[in-house]
Amino acid sequence: MAMPGNPLSRRSFLAAAATAALAAPLLAPTRAGATTAPAPARRIPLLLPTPTGRFPVGVLPLHLRDLSRPDPVIPEITFRDFMVSVWYPANPGPGQPRADWLLPAAWRTFQERNVLPLDVLAVPRTHGRIGARVRHVATPYPVVIFSPGFGLDRDSATVLVEDLVSHGYVVVTVDHPHDAGEVQFPDGHVVVAGLPDDDVRAVGLRMADVLFTLDRLPTVNAGRNPSVAGGPLPAGLAGALDLRRVAVIGHSLGGATAAHLLNDPRVRAGANLDGGIFGPPLxxxxxxxxxxxxxxxxxxxxxxxxxxxxxxxxxxxxxxxxRDSGHLSFTDFQALIPQLAGPAGFTPEQVAGFIGTINPAASVRTARAYLRSFLDLTLRHHDDGLLHRPSPRFPDARLVTL
Known part of the structure; x- marks a missing residue:
């Protein structure tokens, strides 16, 4: 990662913290005995901020398979497998647990890859209820598709995703195996990062994943499950997506993906969260x-x-x-890294290198507000003014011209 005072490389805004901090050890070098210390009687909880909207959140994972493309790393696999999650406003009932941030094998892989103390930290729990009934409204929900940063996975911006859902959006998060740090499939196997460092190829791969996902959303909206294993969908999901109001957003390399997909006729708007615009010709x-x-x-x-x-x-x-933010300030790590600092032994300088010196709660609150303001304006034609003039409510946000 590009630490304060160091020159920024071309990939630093694609990956910054993601490549040097996540694909390699997260923030700290390996410490003797770091992964073998006795586990505490109770694992240390890691918490994600509560969504601010009035709707509870439901989540549905889908295993998609594109038979028209081979695996980008393993030539013997003649198809492209990847995971997505559909997050939606819900009416949860009893017996519908909150989804974990990462499934067990992926969570352990994440800890090992990032040299975090094993069996000490409890996996963060999202606010998404697995399989909950979709909350019925007279008008279908606008749809947002999210592509994560290089080396990150589809759960890496849950603090933003859940907040949008709580305000009446359906958000589809897309994993990009071999690019993402760890992707766990329904059979339990985990695919880790291994894609060569090639911006054009990586963005092209991501674009194809998102376009394939877009192709499958009408199937979901018709009440049919496009995943490999099939199965029933949550009650009420059929007809809940307004596919005439779709935006693509992304963090880092996902932001470049969103920019390139503006030319798809199904996409009405896009957003880039701290990414450089690399990849194929625009x-x-x-x-x-x-x-x-x-x-x-x-x-x-x-x-x-x-x-x-x-x-x-x-x-x-x-x-x-x-202001005063870092590359990971637009992800869940804005909330998680301060909690990881003690157990993992991160220094204040290391923490600042990833999420800046901005107050974490203020950072999350500001990112949520401005992203929702943009989507409300472009998909709902509701203008709260945040993108036209400075707001005293959000002193850390500054409107600029590029």
Missing amino acids: WEASHKPFLFFLGQGHDTTLDPTLHELWTRLHGFRAAVNL
Whole structure:
């Protein structure tokens, strides 16, 4: 990762904390005995902030298989397997547990890969109820598709995803195996990162995953399960998605993916959370709305790809700088790293290198508000003014021009 005071490489805004911090050890070097210390009687809980909206949250994992593409790393596998989760407003009932942030094998892989003390930390629990009934409303919910950062997985922005759902969105999060740090499939096997460092190939792979997901959403909306194993869908999911109101958002390399997908006719808007615009050649121009949400220091001086995209946008566009933030401030690690600091032995300098010095609660609150403001404006035609003028409610956000 690019630590404060170090020059930023081309990939630093694609991966920054994700590659050097997550694909390699998270923040700290291996310590003698770090993974073999006796487990405490009770594991230390890691908590995700509560969503702010009025709707409870449901979640449905889906195992998708694209027979038209081979596995990008293992030539003998003639199809592309990946996981997505559909998050939706719910009416949960008894016996519907909250989903874990990562499934057991993926959680252990995450801890081992990041040199975290094993059997000490409890996996974070999301607010999503597995299989809960969909909350019925007269108008179907707008749909947001999320692509995570390089080396991260589809659960890495749960703090943003759940909040959108609690305010009446369906959010589909997409994993990109061999790019993501760890993806657990229903049979229990885990695929870890192993994709070569090739921006064009990585973005192309992600675009194909998202486009395949878009192709399968009408099947979900018709009440049929497109996953490999099939099975019943949560009650009320049929007809709950408004596929005429779709946005694609992403963090880091996922932000580049969102930008490239603006040219798909099904996509009405896009948002880039602290990513450089790498990958295949961009389209010439777009009139679709787009949001840049950038961390401290991420500007056109260090990253000219931002200006290149800005000049091609001829519709509504906005850029927001989150002061004193880090690359992982747009992910769950803004909330989790301060909790991990003690058990993992992170120094204050290491913590600041990943999530900046911004107050974590203020950072989460601001990121949630500005992302929802953009989506409300572009998918619901509701304007709260946040993207037009400074707000005293969010002093850490600054509107900028790229």
